Amino acid sequence: MNNAHIFALYHPNLHNYHEKDVLIIKDKQLRHRITNILRLKPQEPLILFDGTMVYNITIDEQTLAKKDYVFGAICDIQKPHPPSTPLFLMPTLLKKEAFEHVAYYAAQMGAYSLQPILTQKTQRAWNAEKDHERLFNIMIAACEQAKSFTIPELRQPLKLEAVPYVQSESVGLYFEDTRQSLFEIATTLKNQKPSSISLFFGPEGGITEQEECMLKEKGFISCSLTSTILRAQEAVAVGLGSIASLIR
Known part of the structure; x- marks a missing residue:
């Protein structure tokens, strides 16, 4: 049908x-x-x-x-058809309206989970019950619109230092201004065929040098999205949408 x-x-x-x-x-x-x-x-x-x-x-x-x-x-x-390569979305916890857009994109583009990350520039608190209910309803609306019938798992916020290390058969990406382009990453993903992909997105103004070193130590690879500056939620839309289209 x-x-x-x-x-x-x-x-x-x-x-x-x-x-x-x-x-x-x-x-x-x-x-x-x-x-x-x-x-x-x-x-x-x-x-x-x-x-x-x-x-x-x-x-x-x-x-x-x-x-x-x-x-x-x-x-x-x-049963809903799960993606062959799960996408673990790990955006910095943004201000309320911006993060609502992120939640919508997560469901619309088929992310497996949405894990808010707390960085040094995080400027808001997390209300476990209210935030979870509101964001879940937003993801439901996105799933209805996109006909994406697997609802992302909405997880509790996690400090950046507590983010797990990238496993050997998986790929972890974070998006910063770097020489390595998304096109080069696409070639790597096509050849490697990872078991899962974790996508970290930083806050407005980017992450600190210390946080970037931490991500690299955990096995994350940097990637440049565009030659222009994007808002944090726009970076999620471009990055998540691009990676999702590459692995589908």
Whole structure:
């Protein structure tokens, strides 16, 4: 089935609502999105996903007849296709709005995980419950839009000195103004075929010399993105998008 023009919506724990060949979900908000926002009619297709399974359904007419319920005839059930090379996104924890963009890019471009990193220039605190909930919802919206059905794992912030060393079969990259271009890195990735790739992005103004030495000691390789200066969240979009396209 070609899913390019079919709407996709997230709902947790879909297996709890699977009855024979039908999904029956009591959820007022989900029904509102389907009938009032998307304005789907009976027999029209819809994708529902929960991060572990993807359901292709058609809307049953009972959805319009019964308030607060969604009825969907199941056409197909699949597991999301994990990337052959996981991308571990490790951006510096930026200011609220900028980091929201980063979270969106992480989900939109298929990162395996999002690990905020605390550097010497980090200027904000992390509210574990509020930040996690807000960023998770942003990633859900990105997954729905991009039809990327594997939701990145959102991890707790980690100090730069606690970042693990790059393993022998993996690659770690950080993006700074350097002689080694992204094109050269692309050739390396194509030939090496690493088991995973970790991508570190620094804060506005870059990292300190001490932090750069620390990254090199941990096995990270520097790479230049563009000849111009990018905002921190823009660097994530360019770097993550470029690497993701190279390994897909």
